[in-house]
Amino acid sequence: MHFHIITLFPESFDSYLNESILARAIKEKKIKVSFYNPRDFVTGKYKKVWPDGNVSKIVDDRPYGGGPGMIIRAEPVLKAVEKALKKIGEKKYKIINFVPSGTKFTTEYAKKAVKKYTDIIMLSGRYEGIDARVEKILKAEPLSIGDYVLTGGELPAMVLIDSMSRQIPGVLGKFESLEEERVSSAEFYTRPEVLEWKGKKHKVPKILLSGDHKKIEEWKKGK
Numbered sequence: 001m002h003f004h005i006i007t008l009f010p011e012s013f014d015s016y017l018n019e020s021i022l023a024r025a026i027k028e029k030k031i032k033v034s035f036y037n038p039r040d041f042v043t044g045k046y047k048k049v050w051p052d053g054n055v056s057k058i059v060d061d062r063p064y065g066g067g068p069g070m071i072i073r074a075e076p077v078l079k080a081v082e083k084a085l086k087k088i089g090e091k092k093y094k095i096i097n098f099v100p101s102g103t104k105f106t107t108e109y110a111k112k113a114v115k116k117y118t119d120i121i122m123l124s125g126r127y128e129g130i131d132a133r134v135e136k137i138l139k140a141e142p143l144s145i146g147d148y149v150l151t152g153g154e155l156p157a158m159v160l161i162d163s164m165s166r167q168i169p170g171v172l173g174k175f176e177s178l179e180e181e182r183v184s185s186a187e188f189y190t191r192p193e194v195l196e197w198k199g200k201k202h203k204v205p206k207i208l209l210s211g212d213h214k215k216i217e218e219w220k221k222g223k
Helices: 010-017 020-027 074-088 107-116 132-138 154-165 174-181 213-221
Strands: 002-006 032-036 047-049 055-057 093-104 119-123 141-144 194-197 200-203
Touching (some): 010 020, 010 154, 032 074, 074 093, 074 119, 074 132, 093 154, 107 154, 119 154, 141 154
Parallel strands (some): 002 119, 093 119, 093 141
Antiparallel strands (some): 194 200
């Protein structure tokens, strides 16, 4: 699976992708992550060279109809996606745009996407969002990871990379793969059997010590 991230802040992914399971998956070439910064595709009047040699690349502008905040312009985003599509070629891909009102992302969604596509392009907006024409032109699917508003689409992109990567054969170890398919409770316990904390004793539920795996699984499903 090749993830293509359209973002103004590619460095925000560094720490997450360089650790643990995802870092190993990238090293073993089970997954690949590429970044495309819309700033690199700014041209015309939005690209200004100052007398000191510094270059300003403006990716946003005021919204038509008024309102607070700024909107990411369509052109640099479309050009960034165009570059990603050239890299993808004839492979099966999907383009996702992160918006709070979009389709809710689930593990089932991740499983189906991994089976159906080889490449996923994610539009990680900022400010008040991306010009709505981008979604329409690209036929991107609006997607949400929850009923809340975030500063940008980088966190949702990380969520998708993590969740989808877990569905790719070989990314998880055998034990982790087994746990992925199980119905787990929200409660987990480990040693010691009796935890003493501030004068009180907190015990592991007796059912988990019984050795009766059938009853244990039923207990977990009820949690």
